[in-house]
Amino acid sequence: MPVYRFDALKKEHVTPKHSRAFGSLVTGEQLEVGMLRFKAGEGANEHAHPQEQVLVVLSGRVRMKIGGKIYEMTLVLIHDRAEVAQLQRGRDPVTKEIGPDGKEHITQVTHWWRVYQRNIPEYGNASAVAASDKANAEAQ
Secondary structure (H helix, E strand, C coil): CCCCCHHHCCCEECCCCCECCEEEEEECCCEEEEEEECCCCCCECCCCCCCEECCCCCCCEEEEEECCEEEEEEEEECCCHHHHHHHCCCCCCEEEEECCCCCEEEEEECCCEEEEEEECCCCCCHHHHHHHHHHHHHHC
16 A cells, blocks of 8 residues: 655646646545645535545535535634643643743644534525525536
């Protein structure tokens, strides 16, 4: 089994027919995973894959339709140090060490994000989804 490093893979517009995603993509027989970026407001046309796909939001918000339902995922940085410490079982998110100069220096700051995921039944309506489906079918 090969090992892939996303920072070493070629970055390109992955599937211009379906999306404006830019980045690296690895496609296997049963799984597709990529490190892809979209500009704000960009997205993908509705399409399907023969293999499973994994989606992890690193920044921003994504809205997608799966099985006819619209879902949204939003990522939020947790700013409260006490809450981050609690998530880390009491460890302070800021690691400090005494440097050669005898002064305390911050050597690491740990960040945690909260992911919100929800089904959005109020997003759009049947006619809007049908119009979108028709436009996508005509484009193909």
